[in-house]
Amino acid sequence: MTNIKEPAKNFKSQKKLLDVKVNKREDITDDLLKIWIEKPDGYVFKPGQYCTIGINDIERAYSIVSAPHESDLELFVELVPENEGGVLTPLIWDLGPGDIVTIRPRAKGIFVFNNEWNKHLLVATVTGVVPYVSFIRDYINKIENNEIESIVHEMHVLMGASYFDEFTYDEELKSAASKYPDLVRFVPTVSRPDEDKNASWTGATGRVNEIVEDYVTANGLSFEDTLIYACGHPGMIEDVKGKMAPLGFTVDEERFWKED
Numbered sequence: 001m002t003n004i005k006e007p008a009k010n011f012k013s014q015k016k017l018l019d020v021k022v023n024k025r026e027d028i029t030d031d032l033l034k035i036w037i038e039k040p041d042g043y044v045f046k047p048g049q050y051c052t053i054g055i056n057d058i059e060r061a062y063s064i065v066s067a068p069h070e071s072d073l074e075l076f077v078e079l080v081p082e083n084e085g086g087v088l089t090p091l092i093w094d095l096g097p098g099d100i101v102t103i104r105p106r107a108k109g110i111f112v113f114n115n116e117w118n119k120h121l122l123v124a125t126v127t128g129v130v131p132y133v134s135f136i137r138d139y140i141n142k143i144e145n146n147e148i149e150s151i152v153h154e155m156h157v158l159m160g161a162s163y164f165d166e167f168t169y170d171e172e173l174k175s176a177a178s179k180y181p182d183l184v185r186f187v188p189t190v191s192r193p194d195e196d197k198n199a200s201w202t203g204a205t206g207r208v209n210e211i212v213e214d215y216v217t218a219n220g221l222s223f224e225d226t227l228i229y230a231c232g233h234p235g236m237i238e239d240v241k242g243k244m245a246p247l248g249f250t251v252d253e254e255r256f257w258k259e260d
Helices: 126-144 170-179 212-218 234-247
Strands: 018-029 032-038 050-055 058-063 072-078 100-103 119-125 154-161 184-190 226-232 250-257
Touching: 018 072, 050 072, 058 072, 058 126, 072 126, 119 126, 119 212, 119 234, 126 154, 126 170, 126 226, 154 170, 154 212, 170 184, 212 234, 226 234, 234 250
Parallel strands: 119 154, 119 226, 154 184, 226 250
Antiparallel strands: 018 032, 018 100, 032 072, 050 058, 050 100
16 A cells, blocks of 8 residues: 555655664455664654665655664555556565665554544554554553553544454454553454454454444544544545534544555
């Protein structure tokens, strides 16, 4: 997925770029992978922001999975094949530990955790879960380092995918919900439950945007104390906004599209 706020450009001559090393790679499916790159000295970001990386002067922006306290920058990337117009992600698919990419020296983005709201409904499709993982890792790190005296926020993560093997961070989110039930609640849902690949799936079904209203009602979430975030496919975002904004909810959004 490519961040819609960062169109493709060649910025090599305009911006100082830093060379960083790929430290680790983990393939999830044929078209999804996680990759860890060096975090430059002094690199600062807020959970939910994105970094801009490049190969051969081709750049794209990717939301950062990591929390600020982590030593590497973790990214979750979806492949766009060359025959579908992909430019950078086919190059990322050739990367391995020790390879070099460029990164701009500053993270950007305003899709960040708003602690003025008590409750947070975090709606995502596939790679759209990235900023939410960063939110949660950062919050838990602050709890465990006594930077937060008591849990005063709730994070309700609703994540949709066509197939359950695309969830990727589901075990981490389940673990967080088990350890900190007052902080994290997690509902993954598959939109193609009848396909053979999902034969063993026993969880929620349906498109994630189709379960939002019922979830809000069942969990007593109110427009007065709940901020809704929607990150991922533009169609999902539009549907969530169309359903929830008329009910008085504030919806913050980050659009990704599968055009590299």
